[in-house]
Amino acid sequence: MRREAPKSVADYTPLFFPALMLIVFFVVPFSTMIAVSFFKRNPSGFYTPDFVFDNYARFLSVFFGGVLGFSLMLAVLVAVCCVAIAFPFTYLLTRRPRHVQTLWLVGLLSVLSLSEVIIGFAWSTLFSRTAGITNLFVAIGLMDKPVALLPTFGAVLTGMVYQALPYTILVLYPALVRLDPTLLEAARTLGASPVRAFFNVVAPALRNTIVATLIMVFVFALGSYLLPQILGRPQHWTLSVLITDQAIYQSNMPFGAAMAVFLVLISLALVGMTLLVGRKENAL
Amino acid sequence: MTEIWLRRFYFGLVALFLAAPLIVVAGVSVNEKQDLAFPPVGFSLAWYGQIFTDPEWRLALIHSVTLAVCSAAIAVAIALPLAWFLWRRIAPWANIFQVLGLAPFILPPVITALGFLSFWATVGLFGQFFTAIISHAIFFVTLPLVTLSLGFASIDRSLVEAAATMGADDRTVLKTVVLPLILPYLVSGYAFAFVLSLNEYIVAYMTIGFTTETLPIKIFNALRYGYTPTMASVSVFFVAVAALVFGAIARFGDIRRLLGAMSSDGN
Numbered sequence: 001m002r003r004e005a006p007k008s009v010a011d012y013t014p015l016f017f018p019a020l021m022l023i024v025f026f027v028v029p030f031s032t033m034i035a036v037s038f039f040k041r042n043p044s045g046f047y048t049p050d051f052v053f054d055n056y057a058r059f060l061s062v063f064f065g066g067v068l069g070f071s072l073m074l075a076v077l078v079a080v081c082c083v084a085i086a087f088p089f090t091y092l093l094t095r096r097p098r099h100v101q102t103l104w105l106v107g108l109l110s111v112l113s114l115s116e117v118i119i120g121f122a123w124s125t126l127f128s129r130t131a132g133i134t135n136l137f138v139a140i141g142l143m144d145k146p147v148a149l150l151p152t153f154g155a156v157l158t159g160m161v162y163q164a165l166p167y168t169i170l171v172l173y174p175a176l177v178r179l180d181p182t183l184l185e186a187a188r189t190l191g192a193s194p195v196r197a198f199f200n201v202v203a204p205a206l207r208n209t210i211v212a213t214l215i216m217v218f219v220f221a222l223g224s225y226l227l228p229q230i231l232g233r234p235q236h237w238t239l240s241v242l243i244t245d246q247a248i249y250q251s252n253m254p255f256g257a258a259m260a261v262f263l264v265l266i267s268l269a270l271v272g273m274t275l276l277v278g279r280k281e282n283a284l
Numbered sequence: 285m286t287e288i289w290l291r292r293f294y295f296g297l298v299a300l301f302l303a304a305p306l307i308v309v310a311g312v313s314v315n316e317k318q319d320l321a322f323p324p325v326g327f328s329l330a331w332y333g334q335i336f337t338d339p340e341w342r343l344a345l346i347h348s349v350t351l352a353v354c355s356a357a358i359a360v361a362i363a364l365p366l367a368w369f370l371w372r373r374i375a376p377w378a379n380i381f382q383v384l385g386l387a388p389f390i391l392p393p394v395i396t397a398l399g400f401l402s403f404w405a406t407v408g409l410f411g412q413f414f415t416a417i418i419s420h421a422i423f424f425v426t427l428p429l430v431t432l433s434l435g436f437a438s439i440d441r442s443l444v445e446a447a448a449t450m451g452a453d454d455r456t457v458l459k460t461v462v463l464p465l466i467l468p469y470l471v472s473g474y475a476f477a478f479v480l481s482l483n484e485y486i487v488a489y490m491t492i493g494f495t496t497e498t499l500p501i502k503i504f505n506a507l508r509y510g511y512t513p514t515m516a517s518v519s520v521f522f523v524a525v526a527a528l529v530f531g532a533i534a535r536f537g538d539i540r541r542l543l544g545a546m547s548s549d550g551n
Contacts, residue, residue, distance in 0.1 A: 005374045015378060018366035021358075022384045025422045029403030033395075036402045089298050092291055102534045105543055110526040111302050115483035115500040118519045121507055122305035125516070131312050131322035133304075162305065165298075174544025194287055223392030225486055230507070240394045244486065247398055248493075253405070260398045267391055 037257035047254050055258035071222060071238035078160045078221040079214045085161075086168040087210065091202060093169070094177045105170075112166035120230035123159045124150060127231070156232040160224050168217050175209040212274040219267050239263055306523055313516035320511050331517040341514055344502040347413075348482055351498060355420035356428075356477035360470060362421065363428035368462070371436035382429070389426035393486050396423055401490040411495040419491050420481045427480065428473025431542060435469025436462075438541075468537045475529050483522060 006012055040050040058064065093104055125131050127149035134146040149155055183205060187197035203210070225240040237245070239259060247256030308322050316326025335341050366381055388396045400419040404410045439462065447457045485500040493501055499522070503515050533539050 003372065003374045011373065012369075014365035014369040014372075015381070018362045018369075018385075019381055021362050021422065022381055022425075025403075025418055026384055026388060026399075029399040032406050033399040033402045036406075085298065089294065092294065098540065102539055105539050106527065106530045106534050107299075107302065109530045109539075110523060111306075113479045113483055113526045113530075114522065115485050115503070117485050117500045117504045117507070118309075118483070118522060119305070121503060121515055121519060122309045124507075125312060125320065125322070126305045126308045128320060131308060131320045133308075135322065162301070165302070170543055177540070177545045219390070219392065223394060225392075225394050226504070240392055243394050243398060244490075247401060248490070253398075253402060256398060257402060260395045263392055264395055267395075271390060 033257045034261055036254055037261050039254045039257075041252050041254050055255045056262075058255060058258070059262065067237065067239060067242055070236070071240070074157070074160070074228075074236075074238060075218045075221040077157060078164055079217040081157070081161045082164045082168040082217050083172075083210060083214050086165060086172055087203070087213075088198070090169050090172040090176050091198065094173065094179070105173075108166040108169055111162075112170065116163065116224065116226040119159060119163050120226050123155065123162065123227075124230055127155050150231050151233045151236070153232065153236055156228050156236050159227040159231045160221055163224060163227065164217050164221050167220055168213060171213050171216050172209070175206060179206070208277050212277045215270050215274045215277075219270050222263065222267065306520075309516045309519050313513055313520050315513055318513055320513075331513040332521070334514045335518055335521060338514065340497075341499075341502065341518070344497045344499045347496055348499040351413075351416055351420060351488065352478045352481040354417045355424065355481045356474050358417065358421035359425045359477045360428045360474050362425050363432050363473060364470065367429060367432035367436055368458070370433070371439075382433075385425050385429045388423045393423075397487045397490040400487060404491055411492055413492055413496055416488050416491040416496075416498075419487050420484060423484070423487050424477040424480055427476040428470070431469045431473035431476065432466060434542065435466035438469075439465050469542075472533045472537050472542055475533055479526050479529050482525065 036047055037055055038051050038053070039047040040052055040054070042048045059068075093101060096104075126133055129146050129148040132146060132149060134143055134149065137143040138146050179202065183201060184197055187201040188194070192200065222238070223240055224238065225244050228236045228238050228241050240263070243256045243259045243263070245256075246252045246259065311322045311324050312320055313331055314327050314329065315321055315324045315331075316328040319325065335345060363385065366385065369375070370378060370382060400415070401410075404412075404415045404419075409415050443465075444457055444461055447461045452460065483500060485504065488498045489501055489504075492498075497505065499518055503518060506512055506515050530539070533542070
């Protein structure tokens with residue numbers, strides 16, 4: 001069946017239900033949130049309709065600047081760690097037999113689908129004093145007595161890398177699996193060792209993929225809303241945690257919404273950048 | 285030789301990193317007493333029984349499963365006609381709906397969650413269980429949309445054309461040729477949405493968190509009031525469900541293709 005342009009209104013019927021659902025339950029809620037960001041806070045309810053810029057003006061504080069700076073720094077760190085671990089790993093994985101790849105992919109998907117609540121709980125157990133990894137160090141004589149490794153910045157970073165690593169691998173996987181094997185063969189024939197071929201041929205050839213993945217993981221890490229709360233101290237809270245906190249616990253939905261709009265703008269700008277980077281790669 | 289060992293060492297490290305927290309959680313889940321101890325003291329599977337016998341945990345489980353079953357079904361119901369239309373028709377402006385279907389998944393989840401919170405609060409339905417079902421269906425529509433688009437792209441158009449030449453109309457072609465071909469993709473799309481909905485916290489929390497507990501919400505609430513081993517057993521249960529579902533997709537479908545490998549016949 002060739003693709004054809006719709007000829008009559010009846011041809012549009014399959015589109016009706018999806019379009020209706022996506023507009024009513026995605027476009028409208030999204031617009032509602034933008035509207036709410038201009039509303040006034042109502043401590044007894046959700047909000048009072050208004051048109052004020054107060055919620056946005058609150059951004060211009062030292063505290064907010066600090067949180068924003070910390071969130072961005074943390075997300076960059078997570079993205080760099082994840083890509084540094086995942087890129088060589090994914091590359092090696094795509095050279096393995098099919099059944100090995102399948103097994104890893106099933107495992108990675110299982111970890112990726114885990115609730116942030118469960119990841120937070122699991123790492124808080126692993127870093128705890130009573131059931132944690134330090135007990136192991138004591139057993140093999142590396143430490144005198146078990147200690148709690150949280151709440152610390154290191155715990156937050158580890159938890160977030162754990163959460164984002166399967167995502168990173170799965171984002172890199174299609175690009176690496178489609179990598180032309182002759183590229184590497186040529187390098188090997190010319191006498192490059194596998195490690196050298198990887199760093200001098202594979203990595204540069206996928207430069208744009210790496211940049212795009214860094215940005216994707218960065219946006220993914222920006223969305224982490226529980227791990228900084230479970231594994232860190234209040235000074236480790238990120239923008240996402242703060243949005244949840246304002247909207248739910250401080251019942252200041254308008255301010256939460258304003259921060260969310262701001263986060264959308266950052267994310268959209270970055271996703272737009274990945275699309276541009278991707279287009280360049282395809283053009284080459 | 286050293287390269288092979290280096291590779292094995294590297295794979296082992298990554299595997300250890302990914303498995304370590306789960307191993308500890310599995311360990312503490314079989315403690316005999318209600319202690320957070322690892323290695324476990326004694327051995328008991330009672331905490332797994334708790335998920336089904338304790339009324340609060342059982343209720344949370346029922347909520348979570350109901351939510352996941354219904355929302356994944358609605359997500360597929362939205363994605364299927366959309367993916368079919370985009371494959372069947374040339375209508376560039378309709379791509380806007382594809383973008384809308386992908387957006388909730390790419391944006392930080394807090395944003396989508398807050399959007400739903402402000403929406404349901406504004407229309408006065410905040411806290412009703414069905415609002416979470418619809419919210420999850422929209423939030424996860426991306427997954428069946430992606431798998432189904434892959435499925436449609438894999439259909440050999442000449443097959444469909446042959447059916448049409450033999451006199452089959454659109455409806456018959458859809459029923460006898462197209463649907464059977466994309467069925468594996470439909471099932472995996474449903475399975476992805478199901479597992480993720482089961483694990484989802486923030487959207488569920490912002491829509492029904494004040495009135496109803498799903499399992500992730502229950503774990504988080506329990507976490508704030510201290511530790512119970514049931515949290516650990518539920519976590520292990522979740523990992524097992526995810527591994528089972530994805531394992532089944534890998535067994536009966538082509539998970540490598542679903543995740544972006546071009547063809548099914550290897551490198």
